[in-house]
Amino acid sequence: MRExxxxxxxxxxxxxxxxxxxxxxxxxxxxxxxxxxxxxxVLANYHFLPYALMLEVILVLLSVHGFNGLxxxxxxxxxxxxxxRAINYGSIAAMAIxxxxxxxxxxxxxxxxS
Amino acid sequence: xxxxxxxxxxxxxxxxxTPPPAPAVESAPKTITLRISRxxxxxxxxxxxxxxxxxxxxxxxxxxxxxxxKQNLDHSVAVRYSCRQASCGSCGMKINGRPRLACxxxxxxxxxxxxxxxxxxxxxxIRDLAVDFKQLFSTHxxxxxxxxxxxxxxxxGAKEFIQTPNDLExxxxxxxxxxxxxxxxxxxxMATDKSFIGPQGLAQAYRYTADNRDEGKKGRxxxxxxxxxxxxxxxxxxxxxxxxxxxxPAMAIQLLRGxxxxxxx
Numbered sequence: 001m002r003e004x005x006x007x008x009x010x011x012x013x014x015x016x017x018x019x020x021x022x023x024x025x026x027x028x029x030x031x032x033x034x035x036x037x038x039x040x041x042v043l044a045n046y047h048f049l050p051y052a053l054m055l056e057v058i059l060v061l062l063s064v065h066g067f068n069g070l071x072x073x074x075x076x077x078x079x080x081x082x083x084x085r086a087i088n089y090g091s092i093a094a095m096a097i098x099x100x101x102x103x104x105x106x107x108x109x110x111x112x113x114s
Numbered sequence: 115x116x117x118x119x120x121x122x123x124x125x126x127x128x129x130x131x132t133p134p135p136a137p138a139v140e141s142a143p144k145t146i147t148l149r150i151s152r153x154x155x156x157x158x159x160x161x162x163x164x165x166x167x168x169x170x171x172x173x174x175x176x177x178x179x180x181x182x183x184k185q186n187l188d189h190s191v192a193v194r195y196s197c198r199q200a201s202c203g204s205c206g207m208k209i210n211g212r213p214r215l216a217c218x219x220x221x222x223x224x225x226x227x228x229x230x231x232x233x234x235x236x237x238x239x240i241r242d243l244a245v246d247f248k249q250l251f252s253t254h255x256x257x258x259x260x261x262x263x264x265x266x267x268x269x270x271g272a273k274e275f276i277q278t279p280n281d282l283e284x285x286x287x288x289x290x291x292x293x294x295x296x297x298x299x300x301x302x303x304m305a306t307d308k309s310f311i312g313p314q315g316l317a318q319a320y321r322y323t324a325d326n327r328d329e330g331k332k333g334r335x336x337x338x339x340x341x342x343x344x345x346x347x348x349x350x351x352x353x354x355x356x357x358x359x360x361x362x363p364a365m366a367i368q369l370l371r372g373x374x375x376x377x378x379x
Contacts, residue, residue, distance in 0.1 A: 002339055003339050003340055003341055003343060003344075003345050004339045004345070004374040004375070006345075007345045008375065072345075072346070075307070075341060075342070075346075076303060076306050076307040076310075076346060077306055079307065079308055079309045079342070084341065
């Protein structure tokens with residue numbers, strides 16, 4: 001993939017994440033902050049489908065943005081064809097694993113499986 | 115009466131009085147300590163500093179101070195220079211920690227009695243103050259630094275390319291680059307990413323891309339749009355800060371990004 005496309009995704013995910021994380025933080029203000037972190041209230045978030053979907057989108061946006069950022073940092077630290085290939089594929093793999101694990105958590109919590 | 119005349123002669127009119135000649139301003143040469151980094155990678159010798167006491171006038175440049183060392187104190191100091199008027203871009207070096215042209219930097223403007231000169235960062239050292247420009251020139255060449263246009267105006271019968279002052283203004287500033295390498299030396303990304311194109315190459319890519327006579331935009335954008343290309347610039351702005359010709363490579367990079375992001379056509 002061309003670097004400009006990757007960077008467009010990078011900037012887009014950053015903007016999307018900022019907007020959605022802002023919504024996520026604002027939702028904490030709908031009640032007392034300490035109450036919002038109580039077990040039942042946290043589970044209630046996952047049972048509310050639109051909110052659970054938003055968490056999933058945040059997870060994807062932050063994973064893509066974060067791991068691409070890490071890839072860029074690592075590419076600037078060291079160069080070499082093998083190293084760069086390892087970093088590129090490693091980042092994609094780490095991103096996929098994190099998204100899969102996070103999605104599993106959201107799904108399990110949403111379905112009431114603990 | 116005679117006495118009166120005499121007294122008048124003794125006291126000339128103040129308006130005709132010529133001011134006393136000003137004492138000749140003969141600025142005594144000041145002595146500074148010039149610390150020159152000495153190293154020879156081919157002999158694996160560790161870099162060290164040699165110190166020289168140099169007499170300087172207020173107009174003495176750092177290059178002149180170095181040449182004074184070469185002529186009078188130690189002829190083995192390696193330094194590259196040519197035009198002595200900031201046109202050739204040969205004498206770039208770190209002067210008191212900042213990349214500058216030695217011929218364009220007066221000792222007096224540094225406000226220090228100790229001047230330290232070192233080879234530019236981010237370049238392989240040949241010896242002492244001379245660095246290898248191979249990568250800079252090779253990258254510059256990769257950017258296709260020429261007008262690409264099938265309908266060349268030099269062909270018989272062809273019309274000349276029309277270029278308005280506004281068209282010229284888009285790239286004129288960036289065409290002042292003298293390839294001195296100071297921008298690459300100051301670039302923090304180049305310090306870690308040896309494959310990075312660098313501000314010099316990217317600024318030149320923009321210079322020709324923005325030229326309305328040029329038709330090689332697509333090819334150039336493809337060259338800069340790679341993993342060690344334009345996206346690795348973090349916009350620190352150090353390149354523009356040290357450019358002796360006011361080229362502003364940092365701005366060129368942002369403008370070039372505009373083409374890739376679709377903001378510019």
